Amino acid sequence: MTDIVVAVDHITKRFAGHTAVNALSLQVPAGAxxxxxxxxxxxxxxxxxxxxHILEPDEGKVTLFGGPRTGRELSARxxxxxxxxxxxxxxxxxxxxxxxxxxxGLRRRDARARALRWLDRLGIADWGRRKxxxxxxxxxxxxxxxxxxxxxxxxxxxxxxxSGLDPVNLQVMKEVxxxxxxxxxxxxxxxxxxxxxxxxCERIAIIAxxxxxxxxxxxxIKAEGGVRHVFLSFAHDAAKAVPVxxxxxxxxxxxxxxxxAEVELAVGANPDRLLRALMDxxxxxxxxxxxxxxxxxxxxxxxxxxxxxxxxxxRAHA
Amino acid sequence: xxxxxxxxxxxxxxxxxxxxxxxSTVLGPVLMGFLFVFPMLMESRDRxxxxxxxxxxxxxxxxxxxxxxxxxxxRGVGADAPVRFVVSRLAAGAGNLASLDSLIGLTGVKEARDxxxxxxxxxxxxxxxxxxxxxxxxxxxSLSEMGDLQRILRQAVIGERxxxxxxxxxVLLVATAPISLETARVSNGVVSGExxxxxxxxxxxxxxxxxxxxxxxxxxxxxxxxxxxxxRIMEVLVSSLTPFELxxxxxxxxxxxxLLQLGIWSGTAKLLTSQRVAIAGLLGAPPSEAMGMPIxxxxxxxxxxxxxxxxxxxxxxxxxYAAVAATVSTQQEAxxxxxxxxxxxxxxxxxxxxxxxxxNGTLARTMSLIPLFAPFVTPVRYSLSPLPLGELLASAGMTxxxxxxxxxxxxxxYRVGILMYGKRASVAEVFRWIRTx
Numbered sequence: 001m002t003d004i005v006v007a008v009d010h011i012t013k014r015f016a017g018h019t020a021v022n023a024l025s026l027q028v029p030a031g032a033x034x035x036x037x038x039x040x041x042x043x044x045x046x047x048x049x050x051x052x053h054i055l056e057p058d059e060g061k062v063t064l065f066g067g068p069r070t071g072r073e074l075s076a077r078x079x080x081x082x083x084x085x086x087x088x089x090x091x092x093x094x095x096x097x098x099x100x101x102x103x104x105g106l107r108r109r110d111a112r113a114r115a116l117r118w119l120d121r122l123g124i125a126d127w128g129r130r131k132x133x134x135x136x137x138x139x140x141x142x143x144x145x146x147x148x149x150x151x152x153x154x155x156x157x158x159x160x161x162x163s164g165l166d167p168v169n170l171q172v173m174k175e176v177x178x179x180x181x182x183x184x185x186x187x188x189x190x191x192x193x194x195x196x197x198x199x200x201c202e203r204i205a206i207i208a209x210x211x212x213x214x215x216x217x218x219x220x221i222k223a224e225g226g227v228r229h230v231f232l233s234f235a236h237d238a239a240k241a242v243p244v245x246x247x248x249x250x251x252x253x254x255x256x257x258x259x260x261a262e263v264e265l266a267v268g269a270n271p272d273r274l275l276r277a278l279m280d281x282x283x284x285x286x287x288x289x290x291x292x293x294x295x296x297x298x299x300x301x302x303x304x305x306x307x308x309x310x311x312x313x314x315r316a317h318a
Numbered sequence: 319x320x321x322x323x324x325x326x327x328x329x330x331x332x333x334x335x336x337x338x339x340x341x342s343t344v345l346g347p348v349l350m351g352f353l354f355v356f357p358m359l360m361e362s363r364d365r366x367x368x369x370x371x372x373x374x375x376x377x378x379x380x381x382x383x384x385x386x387x388x389x390x391x392x393r394g395v396g397a398d399a400p401v402r403f404v405v406s407r408l409a410a411g412a413g414n415l416a417s418l419d420s421l422i423g424l425t426g427v428k429e430a431r432d433x434x435x436x437x438x439x440x441x442x443x444x445x446x447x448x449x450x451x452x453x454x455x456x457x458x459x460s461l462s463e464m465g466d467l468q469r470i471l472r473q474a475v476i477g478e479r480x481x482x483x484x485x486x487x488x489v490l491l492v493a494t495a496p497i498s499l500e501t502a503r504v505s506n507g508v509v510s511g512e513x514x515x516x517x518x519x520x521x522x523x524x525x526x527x528x529x530x531x532x533x534x535x536x537x538x539x540x541x542x543x544x545x546x547x548x549x550r551i552m553e554v555l556v557s558s559l560t561p562f563e564l565x566x567x568x569x570x571x572x573x574x575x576x577l578l579q580l581g582i583w584s585g586t587a588k589l590l591t592s593q594r595v596a597i598a599g600l601l602g603a604p605p606s607e608a609m610g611m612p613i614x615x616x617x618x619x620x621x622x623x624x625x626x627x628x629x630x631x632x633x634x635x636x637x638x639y640a641a642v643a644a645t646v647s648t649q650q651e652a653x654x655x656x657x658x659x660x661x662x663x664x665x666x667x668x669x670x671x672x673x674x675x676x677x678n679g680t681l682a683r684t685m686s687l688i689p690l691f692a693p694f695v696t697p698v699r700y701s702l703s704p705l706p707l708g709e710l711l712a713s714a715g716m717t718x719x720x721x722x723x724x725x726x727x728x729x730x731x732y733r734v735g736i737l738m739y740g741k742r743a744s745v746a747e748v749f750r751w752i753r754t755x
Contacts, residue, residue, distance in 0.1 A: 052557055054737060072557060080557040086550035091332060102324030103558035147554065 003030040004066065005155055005186045006051055011060035013046050013210075020046040022210040023060065028188055028203070033181045035201035035218075036190040037295075039303060043210040044190040045083045048159050051188070052080050064155070071157075076105045079153035083160050083190075085144050087132045093143055094119070094128035100147035111150065118146040122172055138169045145173060149180070156180055158189035162196055174200060194296040204295070208303045218295070225293040228252075230263045230271055232278075233287035241283045250274050255297055260287075262297050321559050325567025326574065329542065333575045343579050347586035355597065367404045368436040368457070371421055377412040380478045381441045387474035388439070391466070402466075412443065418454075426456030439471070446479055520701050524624055525694050527580055529667045531628070532635045533660065535576040539568055539636040543643035543736065544652050552736050561733040565725075569636040576632065623710065624697040630717045631693025634724050635663060641728035644735025645743040655742070666694035677702040686713040689720020727752055 006028035013021045021043040028034045038044050049055040051062050053070035064074055071078055087096055094115055101111025119125045122142045127135060135143065141164065148156065158177075162170055177200060181187050191197055197204055198218070205215035214221060234241065238258065245254040245263060250273060252266040265274065271290045278285060293301075333339055370388055374381025385407040392399040410417055421438045428434065437455025445451045451471055457463050477494050481487070546552045555564060590597070638659045646652045669691055673682040677699045685695040686709065696713045699705055734751040735743060743751075 049553075054553060054556060072560070075558050078557070080554070082550075082553035082557070084550040084553050086546075086552075086554070088328075088332070088545075088549065088551060090336075091328075095328075095331070099324055099328050100554070100558070103321055103555065105321060107320070108324075144554075 004028065005030045005064065006034075006188060007063040007066075008047070008051065009060050009063065011047070011050055011057035011062060013043075013050060013055060014058050020210050021050070021057075021207075024207065024210065024212055025060075026205050026212070026215065028186060030186050031181060031184045032186055032202045033177065033200050034186070034188045035197035035204040036188060036207065037192065037194065037197055037204055037299065038190075038207040039192055042207045044192075044207065045159050046210075047207070048080075048157055048188070048190060049082075052078070052082075052157060054082075076151060077154045079148040079151065079156040081144060081148040081156075081158045081161055087140060087143060087147075089131070089133035091132055092129055093124070093132055093135065096132055097143065097146055097150060101150040104151040106151055114150050115146065118150065122146065122176075137164060138166055141165060142169065142173070145176070149176070154185050156185065156187045156189075158187065160191060161189050162191065162193070194294070194299050198295040206299060206302055213302045214298075221298060222292040222295070225298060227290060227292055228265050229291055229293040229297065230265065230274060231287060231289040231291060231294075232261045232263065232285060234259055234261075234284060235286040236284035237282050240281045241278060244274075244277045244281050244283070247277070250277060253297075253301070255300065262294055264293065264297065322563050322567045322570075325559065325564060326571040329568055329571025330574050333538070333572065334578070339575070339579070343582055346579070346583045347590075350583065350587055351590055367401050369434065370403045370405045370437055370439060371435050372405060372407045372439045372441055373415070373418055373421060374407050374409045374441050375412060375414050376441045376443045376445070379481070380443070380446070381407055381409060383478050383481075384439060384441050384471065384474045387470050387477075391470050415440070415442075422454050425454060445475060446482070449475075451475065520620075524701065525667055525670045525698055528628055528631055528693060528697075529663060531576045531580060532631060532663050535572050536632070536635045536639045536659070536663075537656070538575075539572050540639040540643040540652055540656055541649065542568055542572065543640050543732075544646065544649055547643075547647060547736060556737065561736060562729050564736075565637065565640050565729060565732050568640065569633060573629070573632045573636065577628075620697070620701055623700050626714060627693040627697050627717065630689075630714070630721055634689060634693070634717070634721045635659060637721070637725045637728040641724075641731040641735070644732040645738075645748055647738075647742065651742050662690050666691045670694045670698050673699065674702070678705075683709070687716045689717045689724075692717045692720075 004027050006026065008024060008026040010023045010025055011021060012019065012023055024043070024047060026034075026036075026047075036044050036047065046055065050057045051064070051071055053062070053072045062071070064071060065077070071080070091099070094112070097115035097118070098108060098111045101114060102108055106114070116125070116128070119128050122145070124135075124139055124142055127139060132140065132143065145161065148158070156177075161177075162173060165173065174196075177187055177189070181202075201218055203215070203217050204221065206213045232241070241261070242256075245251050245256060245261065248266060250266055250269045252264040252269075254264070255262045263274065265271065271288075275288055278288075372381055372385045372388065374385075385405050388403050389401070389405045391402040393402050408417060408421070418438070418440065421435070425435050425438060436457055437453055440452040440454070453467065453471075473494055477490055480490055480493070485493075546555065559567075639656060642655045642659060643652055646655050669685055673679070673685065673695060676682060682695060682699055685691045686699065692713050696705075696710070696717075700710065730752045731748055735748075
């Protein structure tokens with residue numbers, strides 16, 4: 001399983017006046033779930049479009065499955081869910097899926113059987129004969145998801161696949177993605193929601209302003225931060241924790257979410273002292289866990305608050 | 319190829335399943351039937367003879383001769399055909415025009431039903447010298463009625479001139495007996511049996527159908543591309559299909575819908591015309607009138623020529639429309655940007671009309687070799703007069719080359735343009751796409 005399915009080699013893409021992606025390199029091994037993380041406007045969509053060869057890089061190159069053919073030439077082996085995803089609103093859902101399958105080169109009968117199976121599996125079998133425009137947004141997204149996977153692609157590129165999904169649908173789609181990876185196929189998806197990546201990805205790359213900040217196996221990236229983070233959940237008197245978390249001799253950085261907090265211990269501080277300080281302050285705790293940092297905090301530390309809000313110009317071309 | 323067929327099927331089914339298609343397909347024949355039946359109804363209403371007054375201010379028998387000629391005119395052929403005019407002669411005496419004003423006062427006065435007169439023919443001796451005959455009427459706007467009137471009066475004037483020159487009345491009768499020109503079309507040395515008039519109607523209808531199909535359906539190709547851009551489905555599509563497959567499938571799919579609809583319409587028209595006598599009977603019109611309407615007969619070769627040029631023309635203009643659509647983002651922009659293409663289609667139709675008089679002139683020959691206009695011009699020329707095979711093939715060949723050229727350019731514009739969102743591409747940009755694509 002050391003085959004590299006997607007090799008991105010120093011690709012650069014410039015749009016009028018700014019650089020969307022700058023000398024970015026990535027390696028996605030076969031069978032991995034690879035997360036492409038970054039704030040809005042970081043260049044995630046541009047990168048995925050270049051991998052799919054919908055955009056051509058100004059410099060650098062993309063190699064897929066180790067061969068010279070481009071994403072569009074290999075389209076039968078790739079499932080691509082773009083960020084700008086639409087469906088024909090006046091077509092019936094089943095007909096639409098059959099069409100998308102045929103467009104990938106499936107035979108009509110085969111495409112139909114597969115579409116029916118998928119509709120059933122994702123719980124929208126009753127909607128096959130309805131028009132796309134009658135579906136809710138979540139259901140449309142499921143239909144698009146089916147269209148992407150209908151031809152059993154070896155490589156699945158998903159651009160923000162989970163945005164706007166309710167928890168139930170989110171769960172269904174996550175299971176599908178995990179199953180694809182378990183069957184030895186490769187998934188690359190982009191997101192700006194760290195929890196999703198943390199739950200699903202074996203490998204990640206964080207990019208900001210078109211450049212790679214960090215990439216590698218998620219466990220390695222987390223281990224790099226050491227076991228220096230404390231996760232807190234407050235049972236009562238959460239306000240009393242504020243001065244403790246502000247104590248720079250104890251706490252290096254704190255991500256206080258109100259009901260919970262993630263704390264990076266200051267250099268030289270240890271968890272016992274933090275726990276004691278919190279108890280002395282009268283804070284009620286329901287969780288006190290020492291662990292590796294969360295992806296969210298790694299992300300914030302690496303990218304910084306400032307980069308999280310990219311200039312409007314970059315967002316326009318993201 | 320399977321992918322192209324998938325696109326064709328989608329475009330076809332989506333259009334055929336719309337209410338608009340069903341309505342227009344049904345409404346077309348209804349409208350056609352109406353156009354077909356309406357003149358019959360009108361005709362039977364207008365069948366009542368019109369009242370004319372001949373103001374006879376000439377000497378001798380001239381006025382009487384004119385009156386007789388008018389009163390003898392019939393609508394249609396045969397002794398039982400209805401008379402055209404009820405004519406009364408007002409003999410005023412040579413040179414006396416005093417009653418003209420009061421007659422004009424009665425002309426075209428609708429309220430006076432019984433005394434209403436349609437027109438006054440003024441007969442004076444000077445007509446014979448000057449050749450100017452005056453008619454004051456409420457129906458001078460009708461070109462066909464004026465043409466008929468002129469023909470009848472001319473005959474009477476010629477008769478009078480010959481009579482005054484001393485020609486025997488018997489000879490006169492024989493000499494001025496009416497003739498009618500029976501035309502038959504010959505192509506390749508074989509009489510095809512079509513009258514000139516029906517060839518003309520056929521040519522007219524065919525060009526008009528092409529014009530309609532191009533404007534209505536060519537613009538649908540454009541709308542379909544713009545829709546895909548604005549629905550954001552384009553990225554999904556181009557990750558599966560090549561732009562060329564997409565464009566080809568779209569044009570063939572929409573074109574098939576056009577052919578289906580035209581086929582249904584032509585079938586209905588054929589049915590209506592073959593049953594015209596029965597229909598006329600239902601409406602109480604004599605069969606002679608229904609038969610008087612020229613019905614074009616389409617030979618197999620003409621149909622083949624027409625369909626060939628129809629398909630070529632459709633490809634040419636649809637590809638152009640698809641390319642235009644790729645450069646814009648909204649329907650409004652598309653309509654503006656498509657103006658040059660639509661103008662070419664209108665020009666093609668107008669040129670065709672210009673050629674009807676001289677289907678084998680230099681202009682006609684030149685237009686047959688210009689791919690933009692040949693689809694309009696060549697089938698019409700072919701239907702009007704025999705066209706040498708070489709010329710026909712040259713025209714088709716040039717048009718086919720034109721289709722390839724337009725498709726090549728369109729595919730290049732299309733390939734880049736379909737993924738451009740937000741702004742309308744400038745002309746300079748489009749040229750860059752064509753050069754570098």
